[in-house]
């Protein structure tokens with residue numbers, strides 16, 4: 001089988017009484033709705049409580065009219081398809097979807113400790129062990145996303161949530177790209193230049209955008225590894241590597257690879273960040289040419305990480321609990 005079984009996409013005829021999951025479906029009145037956790041451009045994420053079980057979830061509510069008016073239906077379907085393929089502790093799980101006459105609802109894991117961004121802003125620079133731990137969990141989650149034929153394309157501290165035990169949950173697949181089988185095969189056949197449609201229309205968050213996207217080259221999995229490099233840099237320095245007053249100036253810095261390592265930057269981390277922040281995706285640590293994701297796992301920066309058990313281990317104390 002190909003790497004990562006193709007999970008069935010979320011099957012809507014769960015509303016059909018003959019569907020095996022018919023009795024598991026949910027409707028809007030099954031939940032009490034609580035505080036708003038975050039606002040996306042086309043969505044609101046709020047706390048939902050399942051009236052039957054009392055369990056709390058994050059509920060992403062999308063306004064149907066708004067989505068249709070702004071031609072975002074495709075992105076909503078991609079997000080739902082991408083989320084439905086995921087089955088990993090480091091990625092928010094999608095439990096059900098339902099709709100009413102105004103909105104679409106996604107019911108997902110609630111990550112009670114919020115965004116990694118909040119911790120970086122208040123506590124960075126992290127000590128090396130803490131940065132190593134979170135970098136390892138992010139890497140394993142990115143590996144799973146890629147194995148399920150998805151490129152996230154918007155990995156950043158705001159989309160890396162922390163659960164009750166301060167383990168990560170990657171979220172927001174609204175910018176994801178799904179590599180369908182024949183595209184993957186073709187790009188493996190080496191003519192990736194023209195089959196993997198270069199994602200020109202989309203741009204993630206300026207500070208984490210990969211140089212290949214700015215050159216409007218083909219964007220592949222390596223774009224998520226570039227973003228990982230930015231996040232490691234940010235955990236260990238407190239700021240993202242390519243900062244500037246405007247997006248245009250940020251893009252210039254990225255294209256010219258204009259970033260500096262602060263003096264106090266831990267040497268063990270300097271090398272891996274430099275190898276992840278490689279302009280050419282093929283030369284980037286973790287690309288197929290450099291040995292894939294295993295080449296990252298084997299880097300000395302990750303010395304001592306127990307890859308098999310990290311998600312069930314005790315997360316390092318993030319000094320001050322928010």
Ligand SMILES: C[C@@H](Nc1nc2c(c3cc(-c4cn[nH]c4)ccc13)C(=O)N=C/C2=C\CC1CC1)C(C)(C)C
Pocket residue numbers: 037038039040041043044045058060092106108109110111112113114115158159161171172173
């Ligand atoms: C990134 C997103 N923000 C958020 N999205 C989700 C959260 C979430 C939780 C807190 C939080 C929890 N405690 N304190 C803050 C703050 C922001 C959150 C969650 O728990 N579970 C699933 C989520 C999203 C699922 C989505 C893939 C469909 C934006 C800003 C777009 C609304």
